[in-house]
Amino acid sequence: MTKDEIYERLTAVFRDVFDDETLTIGDSTTADDIEDWDSIEHITLIGAVEDEFGIRFRMGEVSGMKNVGEMVRIIMERA
Amino acid sequence: MNSITYPLDSSALIKKRKKIRRELLSDGTPRLKKKIAVLGGSTTSDVVSMLDIFLLDNGIQAQFYESEYARYWQDAVFSNDELDGFSPDLIYIHTTTRNILERVSPKMTAEECDMAVEREFDRFRQMWEKIDERFSCPVVQNNFELPSYRLMGNRDVWDKRGMTNLVCRLNMMFSEYAAEHGNFYINDINYISAAYGLDRWYSPSYWYMYKYAMCLEAIPEFAFNLAAIIRSVFGKNKKAVALDLDNTLWGGVVGDDGVENLVLGEETPTGQAYREFQGYIKQLRDIGVMLTVCSKNDEENALAGLAHPDGVLKKDDFICIKANWENKDRNIAETAEEMSILPESFLFLDDNPAERAIVKGSIPGAAVPEMDEVENYIRIVDRNACFEVTGFSEDDLKRNEMYAANVKRGQAMKSFGDYGEYLLSLEMEAEITDFLPVYIQRITQLTNKSNQFNLTTRRYTQPEIEKTAADENCIRLCGRLRDKFGDNGVVSVVIGRKTDPETLDIELWLMSCRVLKRDMELAMLDELAEQAVRAGVKRLRGYYYKTAKNKMVSRLYESFGFSLVSQNGEDTVWELWLEGYKNKNGVIAVNGKPLQRKDGQL
Numbered sequence: 001m002t003k004d005e006i007y008e009r010l011t012a013v014f015r016d017v018f019d020d021e022t023l024t025i026g027d028s029t030t031a032d033d034i035e036d037w038d039s040i041e042h043i044t045l046i047g048a049v050e051d052e053f054g055i056r057f058r059m060g061e062v063s064g065m066k067n068v069g070e071m072v073r074i075i076m077e078r079a
Numbered sequence: 080m081n082s083i084t085y086p087l088d089s090s091a092l093i094k095k096r097k098k099i100r101r102e103l104l105s106d107g108t109p110r111l112k113k114k115i116a117v118l119g120g121s122t123t124s125d126v127v128s129m130l131d132i133f134l135l136d137n138g139i140q141a142q143f144y145e146s147e148y149a150r151y152w153q154d155a156v157f158s159n160d161e162l163d164g165f166s167p168d169l170i171y172i173h174t175t176t177r178n179i180l181e182r183v184s185p186k187m188t189a190e191e192c193d194m195a196v197e198r199e200f201d202r203f204r205q206m207w208e209k210i211d212e213r214f215s216c217p218v219v220q221n222n223f224e225l226p227s228y229r230l231m232g233n234r235d236v237w238d239k240r241g242m243t244n245l246v247c248r249l250n251m252m253f254s255e256y257a258a259e260h261g262n263f264y265i266n267d268i269n270y271i272s273a274a275y276g277l278d279r280w281y282s283p284s285y286w287y288m289y290k291y292a293m294c295l296e297a298i299p300e301f302a303f304n305l306a307a308i309i310r311s312v313f314g315k316n317k318k319a320v321a322l323d324l325d326n327t328l329w330g331g332v333v334g335d336d337g338v339e340n341l342v343l344g345e346e347t348p349t350g351q352a353y354r355e356f357q358g359y360i361k362q363l364r365d366i367g368v369m370l371t372v373c374s375k376n377d378e379e380n381a382l383a384g385l386a387h388p389d390g391v392l393k394k395d396d397f398i399c400i401k402a403n404w405e406n407k408d409r410n411i412a413e414t415a416e417e418m419s420i421l422p423e424s425f426l427f428l429d430d431n432p433a434e435r436a437i438v439k440g441s442i443p444g445a446a447v448p449e450m451d452e453v454e455n456y457i458r459i460v461d462r463n464a465c466f467e468v469t470g471f472s473e474d475d476l477k478r479n480e481m482y483a484a485n486v487k488r489g490q491a492m493k494s495f496g497d498y499g500e501y502l503l504s505l506e507m508e509a510e511i512t513d514f515l516p517v518y519i520q521r522i523t524q525l526t527n528k529s530n531q532f533n534l535t536t537r538r539y540t541q542p543e544i545e546k547t548a549a550d551e552n553c554i555r556l557c558g559r560l561r562d563k564f565g566d567n568g569v570v571s572v573v574i575g576r577k578t579d580p581e582t583l584d585i586e587l588w589l590m591s592c593r594v595l596k597r598d599m600e601l602a603m604l605d606e607l608a609e610q611a612v613r614a615g616v617k618r619l620r621g622y623y624y625k626t627a628k629n630k631m632v633s634r635l636y637e638s639f640g641f642s643l644v645s646q647n648g649e650d651t652v653w654e655l656w657l658e659g660y661k662n663k664n665g666v667i668a669v670n671g672k673p674l675q676r677k678d679g680q681l
Contacts, residue, residue: 016095017097018097019097043122043125044093044094047296051093059284059287059288
């Protein structure tokens, strides 16, 4: 899967989870950039991303994830 | 409304829940408002957001209180301003096997193990008793899922030193407590986790990272099961099933294939599946569900199919059989009218996706699950839990007989030219009493499910009804109606509250639609007037609060001879001075007294 393909699918997941059809994301996007992205929504987001790409993040990965770019990197390795 | 049915699309529900919620809230459906306190032993946010969606889908808009993480016991046992101020209509305790504090181990004696189980149970019992004391509202409590590992292998289940054994014993004790306490309901997480599959259910990483007691994907199914209890407690269960025949109750098309060629019975695997499904449907009668047929067929063929020697369901199991070529939504609407229930009270079962789409589209609120293959029918119907049993009143058990008697009354009516003569011919007898203990459950149930003949649509929990029953300032009437065709059970409830020495405010007046146009409301009014006068009351004050469903009683007080005293939009207030009140009922014998002449003075 190319990075563009991952971003396309990942954007759709973000838009569903945060219920915002205009949301855009990039490598440097963090929880601070999205108003509703709190610790609770974070869990839903992780679950939805795992579901979309059919992968499981490892425990250390989830807590260490700094921004969307890191998430994409892990997905590229796994999916 | 009721667009979400089992099997659930868990991943879409989790991902799109904000959108689903937004759309449900904007669909214009009137909803019951309820306050639900969730006391959790693990993270509850996702359970609550899923529960919220399922309740909205079932006509309940809940406001939630969530305890701080794992503070369920403290919240329940100690006073807490926030929870006290919230004053919940229902408390749900979300505990799981992770919250069991006591441990048993191979190093302990049997007596020590017994004591550990007792201590654990006592900790919960103490909490329930405290809640009852503080809030006396319905309580829903999870039992426990089986542990994720078994130290002693298979021995773990029978040896008291095994944790599996401890979980099983606790579950049994929870069940016994539920059997002895009304208003206390078990959310059977043990069943749901087993059905889901324990290995899939447990997600250790979600526990370590987020303190989730189960994996995220299981939460929709878990919350769906929980929502079934809550909607049942608040009177939002379905009441009847409308069943298609061809390829739903048997394999094949009776009109084309002939009765002898239908797939039904022990000879073939598919025939067995249909027969077992018929057996399941027949059992629904035992919990008070009313069965009807809604089939595109000539009536003659439909009846021939129902007379199939290997069929479990027979013609007489159905209250109403519609076999014709009309659209199904229309047939269901007509059936609903004949039975005096709302079309949205139906579960519609049909193998044909086109028919399901029509009914789903034109009867919002009706439950229309996807029926794929006959071997899955039972599970699909069962897991949708449209008829979740919480209260079990005598009426539930007799409902089918009562409605069948209604159909007979309809036939008798046709043979009378004069309606008054017809009413007299029914030889009606009413028993109008105070809220006797034996009727409390039925009264509560009626206040929660009567929508049409209901002047204020006030909903009461059982503790509220019990409180009202003990209130000296209240006049309470509970009316039961019998006639020569059968007993209708408790059908009408009135609560009047003395607001000043002269005035009785009628805060609740409802009647079951199964006794519409029988003058039962007049018998109730006569009794209310008599008791009010005896209590020194000079006037009755009645209220009509408009809802989407109670238009039929908007002029009820006017028809009783009350005068309009104020109006706010379509809500109205009415008064009747009792001096010179004349009895209005002349067709029902009340409380063993002979029929009174109409207009007899008090």
